[in-house]
Every structure is written in C-alpha cells, then in structure tokens.
Amino acid sequence: MTSATGLDHIGVCTRDGPALWAAYERLGFALTPVARQSRRPGEPLGTGNRCAMLRQGYIELLAILDPALPDNGLGAMLDRFAGAHILALGMEDSEGNLARLRRAGLDIPGIAPLSRPVDAPDGPVARFERLPLPDAPEGRVQLVRHLTPELLWQDRWLDHPNAVTALRAAILVSDRPAESAARLSRLSGLALEPDPAGGFALPLPGEARVRILPPDSLDALLPGVTPPALPMVAGMVLASADMARTRAALPSATETPAGLMVPPEAAGGCALVFTP
Missing domain, CATH: 3.10.180.10 (2,3-Dihydroxybiphenyl 1,2-Dioxygenase, domain 1)
Structure with missing residues (x-):
C-alpha cells in the first residue's frame, strides 16, 4: 500500500x-x-x-x-x-x-x-x-x-489506569490551513475533506484523522488553549474504554465541546482530549 x-x-x-x-x-x-x-x-x-x-x-x-x-x-x-x-x-x-x-x-x-x-x-x-x-x-x-x-x-504496556486505548486524532492549528492540509494530503496520499469546525480533515484508516484548523476555530474546540507558535499540533484526541475510570484518573480535567480536556501546561505543551 x-x-x-x-x-x-x-x-x-x-x-x-x-x-x-x-x-x-x-x-x-x-x-x-x-x-x-x-x-x-x-x-x-x-x-x-x-x-x-x-x-x-x-x-x-x-x-x-x-x-x-x-x-x-x-x-x-x-x-x-x-x-x-x-x-x-x-x-x-x-x-x-x-x-x-x-x-x-x-x-x-x-x-x-x-x-x-x-x-x-x-x-x-x-x-x-x-x-x-x-x-x-x-x-x-x-x-x-x-x-x-x-x-x-x-x-x-497496553493497559493504562486512565483506560485510554487509542489515538483518535491530531489537532493541528495553522495560520495557513489550506497549505498545511495540502502538505499532509501529499505526504499521506489520501484525500482531504472539510472539517466541521472549519479548515480541513484528513481521514485515515483505522478511524483516526488529522484535523487542520485555523486559529479562530480553536477556542470553540479547546477553550483557553493558545498555541505558542503556528503551525503546530496543539492537541490530540484519545479514546477511552471507560470514561468513569478516565474521569477518576483525571480529577482536574475539564469538559469541553471536544471531550474531557487536560490543558497543555499539564501535559508537556499539548492538550489531551479524552472521548468514549
């Protein structure tokens, strides 16, 4: 392939x-x-x-x-x-x-x-x-x-106390989202589609995707996250097998439109979003 x-x-x-x-x-x-x-x-x-x-x-x-x-x-x-x-x-x-x-x-x-x-x-x-x-x-x-x-x-190494099982998405923020999306499409050999938040999405095999968003779309998805530079991967989406266990492991996480979020300052500079 x-x-x-x-x-x-x-x-x-x-x-x-x-x-x-x-x-x-x-x-x-x-x-x-x-x-x-x-x-x-x-x-x-x-x-x-x-x-x-x-x-x-x-x-x-x-x-x-x-x-x-x-x-x-x-x-x-x-x-x-x-x-x-x-x-x-x-x-x-x-x-x-x-x-x-x-x-x-x-x-x-x-x-x-x-x-x-x-x-x-x-x-x-x-x-x-x-x-x-x-x-x-x-x-x-x-x-x-x-x-x-x-x-x-x-x-x-595959069982985690927070019940995470899969990497579902990368959230890439770009001041030139069309150019970033074109580069990723060219590298992957796969076609782009519109992202519902604005910008583009690159669907990948295995139910994963890369979301390529303009800066003005980010706050609605990841409230309070301000990228230190552009373009960059500002966040990732992780699938949980048991959201009750995930919430118990992350008592300071907050609910956002994208899911349960740990802010970048608590995760090495990249927001973590946990979803079912």
Missing part, C-alpha cells in the same frame, strides 16, 4: 525528560522504559523516549538526554517551544511510498533508519523506517514503518 495506513503516533518533546514522563504518569499512563535512540548501530543519538503504547497508535515522550551527542534536529525544534513536534502516519511499503513522493516532486533523499533498545540498553532493538516531509513548518511530519512492531505493542 503506497499511502498512509493510520495515525501512528504523536511525539511530545522536551529538554526535561523526567519531568515530562512524571507528568504523563500522573495523568494515568503506564509508560515503557527509557530507551536511547540511534540512527544505526554505532551511531547513537543524544535523544531518548518513553512511550504510552495504546492498542491503536501511541504517544511518544521524547527528550534530549545527552546534549553532547547529535539530537537529530530536536534541539532546534525545542528552541521554538516544548510540545508536540512529531506527527507520524503509518506506512507498510517504504520503497513504494518513497517512489510516490518523489514522483510528486518532493526532494526526499531516501529512507531514514532509526532504532532503539527495548527494556534495557543491551535488550532487543526496535527498528523503524521513516520518510520525513522535507522542511515542514508543522514539525517532524513523517511516514513511519515499524519493522519490529511486536517489540513495542506488548500486552504488559
């Missing part, structure tokens, strides 16, 4: 990994162990993550852990703001999607490898192939293929 296969993950980024990870544990997420990243074996990066693995998709919580090593561009993104800088759509055919994007005129040098150990530095290694959208002002927008999905989607 030479188009996107779903909403793979959203990456929330910081320079203070322990603080971000503690914040998400307070929100009722069970996180994977700390994992350091590498481009290839023998090419370590200064970045590392913990993740909230969901039955559909996941949340990556990425940090700079060693400033002396290359950070794969993360430092430059964090100079703008701490928050959601990564929007990853799934893919199955890396070579086919690379050829499609090159035919569309995108200057993509090739498939970018990435890997990280699971459980321990000398444990099994999860491997990925990426096709990043060049020079995307929205952040690190990319297609991702998991070469070792069985290492990440392990049953022990």
Whole structure:
C-alpha cells in the first residue's frame, strides 16, 4: 500500500525528560522504559523516549538526554517551544511510498533508519523506517514503518489506569490551513475533506484523522488553549474504554465541546482530549 495506513503516533518533546514522563504518569499512563535512540548501530543519538503504547497508535515522550551527542534536529525544534513536534502516519511499503513522493516532486533523499533498545540498553532493538516531509513548518511530519512492531505493542504496556486505548486524532492549528492540509494530503496520499469546525480533515484508516484548523476555530474546540507558535499540533484526541475510570484518573480535567480536556501546561505543551 503506497499511502498512509493510520495515525501512528504523536511525539511530545522536551529538554526535561523526567519531568515530562512524571507528568504523563500522573495523568494515568503506564509508560515503557527509557530507551536511547540511534540512527544505526554505532551511531547513537543524544535523544531518548518513553512511550504510552495504546492498542491503536501511541504517544511518544521524547527528550534530549545527552546534549553532547547529535539530537537529530530536536534541539532546534525545542528552541521554538516544548510540545508536540512529531506527527507520524503509518506506512507498510517504504520503497513504494518513497517512489510516490518523489514522483510528486518532493526532494526526499531516501529512507531514514532509526532504532532503539527495548527494556534495557543491551535488550532487543526496535527498528523503524521513516520518510520525513522535507522542511515542514508543522514539525517532524513523517511516514513511519515499524519493522519490529511486536517489540513495542506488548500486552504488559497496553493497559493504562486512565483506560485510554487509542489515538483518535491530531489537532493541528495553522495560520495557513489550506497549505498545511495540502502538505499532509501529499505526504499521506489520501484525500482531504472539510472539517466541521472549519479548515480541513484528513481521514485515515483505522478511524483516526488529522484535523487542520485555523486559529479562530480553536477556542470553540479547546477553550483557553493558545498555541505558542503556528503551525503546530496543539492537541490530540484519545479514546477511552471507560470514561468513569478516565474521569477518576483525571480529577482536574475539564469538559469541553471536544471531550474531557487536560490543558497543555499539564501535559508537556499539548492538550489531551479524552472521548468514549
């Protein structure tokens, strides 16, 4: 399949990994162990993550852990703001999607490898192939293929105290929503449709979507959320298997038109919206 296969993950980024990870544990997420990243074996990066693995998709919580090593561009993104800088759509055919994007005129040098150990530095290694959208002002927008999905989607990491089971949507705010939407459509190989709040939506396989909204639509959806920069992923929508458990895990969350919301300042710079 030479188009996107779903909403793979959203990456929330910081320079203070322990603080971000503690914040998400307070929100009722069970996180994977700390994992350091590498481009290839023998090419370590200064970045590392913990993740909230969901039955559909996941949340990556990425940090700079060693400033002396290359950070794969993360430092430059964090100079703008701490928050959601990564929007990853799934893919199955890396070579086919690379050829499609090159035919569309995108200057993509090739498939970018990435890997990280699971459980321990000398444990099994999860491997990925990426096709990043060049020079995307929205952040690190990319297609991702998991070469070792069985290492990440392990049953022990899929049950969360807050009852979240799936990543349903990314909410991207742009001062030029038509341009942002066109970039995402081009990357994904999928068609856009109007969003009921204004702007555009990119429906994805697996019942997920990316919503691309103008700034004047955001307050009606996420009251009080003010993006520190544009364009950016200002929020994500998460599906709960049990909203009573979700509310019990999030006593300070507020009801909004989009769902039960945790504000960006409590979630590393990205609003979290919980829905049934």
